[in-house]
Structures are given as structure tokens and as C-alpha cells.
Amino acid sequence: MADPYGFLQHDRADAEKRPAAERRSDWREVYRDLPPETRDAQVRTQATRCMDCGVPFCHSGSAGCPLGNLIPEWNDLVRRGDWGLASDRLHATNNFPEFTGRLCPAPCEAACVLAISHDAGGAVAIKRVEQAIADVSWEQGLVRPTQSHVSSGKRVAVVGSGPAGLAAAQQLTRAGHEVTVHERDDRLGGLLRYGIPEFKMEKKVLDRRLAQLRKEGTKFVTGCEVGVDVTVEQLRERFDAVVLAVGALRGRDDTTTPGRDLAGIHLAMEHLVPANRACEGDGAPSVDAAGKHVVIIGGGDTGADCFGTAVRQGAASVLQLDQYPRPPARRDDERSPWPVWPWVLRTYPAHEEAGERRFAVAVERFIGDEDGHVRQIRLRKVRVERDASGRRVVVPTSEEVEVLPADLVLLAIGFEGVEHMPLLDGLGVGLTPRGTIPCGSDWQTRAPGVFVCGDAHRGASLVVWAIAEGRSVAHAVDAFLTGSSDLPSPVIPN
Ligand code: SF4
Known part of the structure; x- marks a missing residue:
């Protein structure tokens, strides 16, 4: 009680x-x-x-x-x-x-x-x-491998080793299935490994959990792109069910702002992945903020990850732009006194370390030097309105045109669904208009015996949703293979 x-x-x-000064000089986790x-x-x-x-x-x-x-x-x-x-x-x-x-x-x-x-x-x-x-x-050694005492004799392939794939794999292994996780990268973890910066979660936290999964019997294959290194036919032949947990990593690009084709303008992941690789000891990052005036376009989590990464790489300045107005600290709505996440201002630890945020602004033009490299941005105040269909649109105002230095521009303006990969064509799972993989109420895609979970199904979302979908898809796969399942299923497909 x-x-x-x-x-x-x-x-x-x-x-x-x-202290922020201490954090700026290392990659360790932010919290003491x-x-x-x-x-x-x-x-x-x-x-x-x-x-x-x-x-x-x-x-x-x-x-x-x-x-x-x-x-x-x-x-x-x-x-x-x-x-x-x-x-x-x-x-x-x-x-x-x-x-x-x-x-x-x-x-x-x-x-x-x-x-x-x-x-x-x-x-x-x-x-x-x-x-x-x-x-x-x-x-205290309370996290121990949980060995399954039954064997179904069924084999499951999980494609992708991010949080959804790992949750599905652990649940299915514990239910007695033989599970092999296929990861196209050289190391396991997906977004947890190469998307999330070390200062938010040190990789040793991921590695100790992977060790537990291995001890429980989950098998892992790295450097293996299913659909290329293993054909779809081989996959179907070797496994009784397939779980697609391939993420939604196709970054949204800026296709309209003049100057986008200048050198020095990158999608957020082109910055975060090499930075994480450098932390793993893979050498200097290919996109490095050191000594540069960095402009991050996009006010969300990924933008904040780029922000903290650029600060630690030694950027000369870091500026994060958001086209939406600065949200209130609490929602000012008398009908609902509840502070509604995420429609309140979220300040990330990275923002306390250095740099600046600006709201209700958008880049009007990227300005380059004679070598074709971005050197400045031309900024304009904007406001967000609803169009006739109720969709939010960003409208430039006549206010405040400013030119600011920018040697490195990072586009953190969201993700557009799963990346194009031969596997999806080969399986014939199709895509929704949002670029995600559709499924039925049992998480099964259009391809029989092929299931989907996590960002690949939901679109880019929270780690907690990825784990919840991984657990739910495990229930569905277990039921598909054995006729029923005692595994939990916390969420249903959206
Ligand atoms: Fe506790 Fe808050 Fe949950 Fe109530 S809503 S049970 S106070 S954590």
C-alpha cells in the first residue's frame, strides 16, 4: 500500500x-x-x-x-x-x-x-x-539469462536488431523457438548503436543486454543484408516465420530550399552514424562539426542529438532552428489543465551545454562560396497556419530576414518510413502512403508468415513503442507457429 x-x-x-562544462568534453552519459x-x-x-x-x-x-x-x-x-x-x-x-x-x-x-x-x-x-x-x-546480478525449457522446433528470422527486433527475438527465444537476428551493419543494436549518441546511453548498456540474449540462445548474424546476402528464397526455406524490424530510417530531405545541393548540407543520420562509429573506435567521423558553425534544422529529438554531438565535436557555434513557435512550458488551455506531452517546450540536456535555439524561423536560402560549399543561411520568420483541408502549413512572414554563418547544416526534419531495400520487394509486403509496412490485426504483412513491428510499422517513434510492438509481434508469431500463445501482447497494430 x-x-x-x-x-x-x-x-x-x-x-x-x-556540469555542462564537464559534459562538453566527453561522451559519457549526461547524468551523474x-x-x-x-x-x-x-x-x-x-x-x-x-x-x-x-x-x-x-x-x-x-x-x-x-x-x-x-x-x-x-x-x-x-x-x-x-x-x-x-x-x-x-x-x-x-x-x-x-x-x-x-x-x-x-x-x-x-x-x-x-x-x-x-x-x-x-x-x-x-x-x-x-x-x-x-x-x-x-x-546486484538480478538480471540473469532466462532459459527456455521447451523447444518448438520452429525457426524464426528477425530482420533488424534495434529495440523492436531485440524485444521480439528475446520473447520468441524464451517461448522455445530458434531465433536468428539478421543485422546488415557490422555491430548489433540498430538505432541504439548508431543513432543514439553515447551521452544519452553508453553502448556498454546495450552490450550487456545483448550478452544476456546470446546466453538465452538467440543467434545473431551481423554484416548480413537479407535480400542480398541471403536471398528471399533462402530465408523462406530456412525459417518458419519472419519478423521485419527494419526501422524507418529514410530521412526526410529538404527538396525546395534554394542551395540545398551545396556541399556541407547533410541529413541528420549522416552526422550521427559516423559520430557513433568514432566513439566505437572506427576512426575520425566523415561528417565532423569541429571548428564549424553548425545549423540544425528541426526542433525534435534527432535535432537535439545532433546538437549535443556537434558541441562535443568542438563546433565553433551551434544553432537549432524550429519552424514552430516556442511552445509554452505548460499548455495554457483552461479546458484541460493537464500538461500534454509533447505539446510543451522540451529542453534537452544538450541545450544547456552551449549554442542557441530559435523558434518560428525557416531557412529561405542556403548561400555557398565559390567552391560550392555552404557558408551562410538566410533566415526568415515564419508562422504556422491551417490550410483549407486543416493541414498545418508554414507561411513566411515579411519580418526579419537575417544572414547567419553556416559551414555545416544538418537536416533533422523527420523520417519518411522504411529505406528501400531489395528484401521488401522480394517479399512483396508493399508500403503504406507513409512509407511504412502495412499489416493486419495479427501483425502479419501481405506476405504469409512475414510479420512487422516497430518503426517499420509505426513510423519513427519512441523506444518504448518499439519494445511494446516487439513484444506484441512475438505473441502473434508464437500463435502463428503453435496455434496459441501465452506471451503478452501490450499493443495492437495502428
Ligand atoms: Fe503513481 Fe502518478 Fe501513476 Fe498515480 S498516476 S499511480 S501518482 S505514478
Whole structure:
């Protein structure tokens, strides 16, 4: 039973970050590594703030946790210092809480009842509690391989080793299937490896979880592009079911702004992937911000990742542009006092380290030098309006035309679905108008026995959704192979 008055005695306290000056000079995670006893005491206090609501909005539903994390349950266990049981209850719904604890923007916290009013001291620091449970679990050896004691004799190919593919693979291996994950890159992890910067999640966090999956029996093949290195026919012949977890990595480009063809203008991933590779010891990055005036176009998560990466690479200046107006710190809407994620201003740790953000602006033209390299941007104020069909459109205003230095421009304006790959043509799964892979209510694509999950199905989204879809697709595949399944299925296809 939770302490119903805990939130009246303790204010929310977020995890402490390392000083910005220190962060700028290394790639280690942003948050301070506290001595375990200090961290545990602080987190127990934060968990005490949970009221164990009769209807816990944090736990599921349209605004809460897609995984259905048992948040009030493990908050209370942490409050009482029972980290072992808290670890069990957390892992009951989430394969990789150390990923979500670090990377998820926490829709659960936006949905927390205590977020309604500032007087309540703010939402329960759920994400902080989650990460602490996960970290304690690893420190105390509570995360052990879970061996399956049954064998179905069925073989499953998972294509892609990002969070959706890994969650599906772990669930299916534990259900007794022989699972092989195929990764086209040289290392495992997909976006977790080469998209997410080290300062948000150090790769050792990923590697220790991969070691657990290996010990459980999941097989991995790297440097293997299915559809090229393994033909579709071979795939069909060798496996009883296929799970496509190939992500949605086709970056949206700027096809209209004059000067886009100048050298020095790159999609965000052309910056983040080599930077992550450099952290892995693969040599100097091919797109390096060192000494450059960097302009990032796009105000979201990926833009913030480029921001922090450029700062650490030693950029001369970093400027992030957002065409939308600066959102309020809280939604100012009397009909709904709830602070609705993500329609409030999100400040990322990277923004505290250096640089500048500007809102309600757009690049009118990229200006190059005689060698054809971008050197400046011409900026104009814009406003966002609805067109006749209700679609949001960006309209330039006559206000403030400014010319600013720009030696490196990074386009972080979203993703347009899955990359074109021979595998998808060979399987004949088709694409939706959004560039994602369509599926039925059982996660099965147009190709019988071929399933899809994660960003490849949903479009670029949160790591928590990827894990939730990976778990759900595992249930569907297990049922397809054996006739029924006891595996959990937290979400349905959208
Ligand atoms: Fe606890 Fe907030 Fe969830 Fe209520 S909504 S159970 S206070 S975390």
C-alpha cells in the first residue's frame, strides 16, 4: 500500500546532471553517477511520492505507458526497499528498462495524476525510478539469462536488431523457438548503436543486454543484408516465420530550399552514424562539426542529438532552428489543465551545454562560396497556419530576414518510413502512403508468415513503442507457429 501523502512531503527531484562544462568534453552519459547508497535513498524518496491511484493513468491507456508498466506496483516496492521484487515486476512488462529509463521521454510522467497541478509538486519521477531499478538489477546480478525449457522446433528470422527486433527475438527465444537476428551493419543494436549518441546511453548498456540474449540462445548474424546476402528464397526455406524490424530510417530531405545541393548540407543520420562509429573506435567521423558553425534544422529529438554531438565535436557555434513557435512550458488551455506531452517546450540536456535555439524561423536560402560549399543561411520568420483541408502549413512572414554563418547544416526534419531495400520487394509486403509496412490485426504483412513491428510499422517513434510492438509481434508469431500463445501482447497494430 503506497503512502497517499508522500507527495505532500516531498517535491519531485530529477536526477542530477554532470556540469555542462564537464559534459562538453566527453561522451559519457549526461547524468551523474551517484554512489549506490545515495542514489537508492534519493530514488526511494521519489517513489514515495506515488499515490498508487485507483485508476493509474501512468500505467496504460492512450496517454500512459504503451508497455503497461506496473508503475504504482514497483514504485511501492522501491519505497519499501524491495529492489529484487521491483526488478521482477519491471521486467514482467519491459524487456529493456535500462533503455527506456535512459531514452524514453516518459509519456507515463505526462499522464501522472500529480502532473495536473504545480501545487502537487510535479509528476512522480517515474523514469528515474525505472532507470534506478534497472541499474540496481544489473549491479546486484538480478538480471540473469532466462532459459527456455521447451523447444518448438520452429525457426524464426528477425530482420533488424534495434529495440523492436531485440524485444521480439528475446520473447520468441524464451517461448522455445530458434531465433536468428539478421543485422546488415557490422555491430548489433540498430538505432541504439548508431543513432543514439553515447551521452544519452553508453553502448556498454546495450552490450550487456545483448550478452544476456546470446546466453538465452538467440543467434545473431551481423554484416548480413537479407535480400542480398541471403536471398528471399533462402530465408523462406530456412525459417518458419519472419519478423521485419527494419526501422524507418529514410530521412526526410529538404527538396525546395534554394542551395540545398551545396556541399556541407547533410541529413541528420549522416552526422550521427559516423559520430557513433568514432566513439566505437572506427576512426575520425566523415561528417565532423569541429571548428564549424553548425545549423540544425528541426526542433525534435534527432535535432537535439545532433546538437549535443556537434558541441562535443568542438563546433565553433551551434544553432537549432524550429519552424514552430516556442511552445509554452505548460499548455495554457483552461479546458484541460493537464500538461500534454509533447505539446510543451522540451529542453534537452544538450541545450544547456552551449549554442542557441530559435523558434518560428525557416531557412529561405542556403548561400555557398565559390567552391560550392555552404557558408551562410538566410533566415526568415515564419508562422504556422491551417490550410483549407486543416493541414498545418508554414507561411513566411515579411519580418526579419537575417544572414547567419553556416559551414555545416544538418537536416533533422523527420523520417519518411522504411529505406528501400531489395528484401521488401522480394517479399512483396508493399508500403503504406507513409512509407511504412502495412499489416493486419495479427501483425502479419501481405506476405504469409512475414510479420512487422516497430518503426517499420509505426513510423519513427519512441523506444518504448518499439519494445511494446516487439513484444506484441512475438505473441502473434508464437500463435502463428503453435496455434496459441501465452506471451503478452501490450499493443495492437495502428
Ligand atoms: Fe503513481 Fe502518478 Fe501513476 Fe498515480 S498516476 S499511480 S501518482 S505514478
